[in-house]
Amino acid sequence: MSKSDPQRLATVNIADSPDEIVLKFRKAVTDFTSEVTYDPAARPGVSNLVSIHAAVTGLSIKEVLHQATGLDTAHYKMVVAESVIQKFAPIRNEIKKLQEDKSHLIKVLEDGAEKAKELAAPIYREIRRLVGFQ
Incomplete structure (x- = not known):
């Protein structure tokens, strides 16, 4: 996930629907190691997911990694997607209300x-x- 990447799937927008957010996280590029770890140099894709998860939940990287113990990256992507959906829901609802x-x-x-x-x-x-x- 990157805000500078020109591909539509690389950026999650606040107004994205829950389905769009899930799709974007499902398509997020990670490596072939299934364990969730935080090593930005060696595993930038998974580390980015961990950073996003920490940012939207307010947890530390260490706490996020502890919660992700036993999850493979495919399942972890859905956990992060759901956390982002929950964080953005009030904002999306307010945008919708204002647009109406x-x-x-x-x-x-x-x-x-x-x-x-x-x-x-x-x-x-x-x-x-x-x-x-x-």
């Missing part, structure tokens, strides 16, 4: 445009004066 309330979005945009005009007006007037248009 078009009037609220329009109001936010209008309020933002008005505030931007207020902030920009003095600068705009000063530039017009300096250029000689006033």
Whole structure:
């Protein structure tokens, strides 16, 4: 998983559906060793999964590895996917709620445009004066 990788499956987005997240983790590149370990130099793919798991759960790398004892990488990918799904669920729900309330979005945009005009007006007037248009 990498945010700089141009492939669509390489990046998990907050708004991804649970099915998309599972697919992306299932397709995540790991090596042929099935044990879950943390060694970024020798096993970058599995180590990245461990880092992601630690980040979304708030656990340390050591705690994550302890929880993953006995799991092979295929099963571990699903554990990480489920942790990410749970972490993103409230955010995804809020995004969906906001997208469904078009009037609220329009109001936010209008309020933002008005505030931007207020902030920009003095600068705009000063530039017009300096250029000689006033």
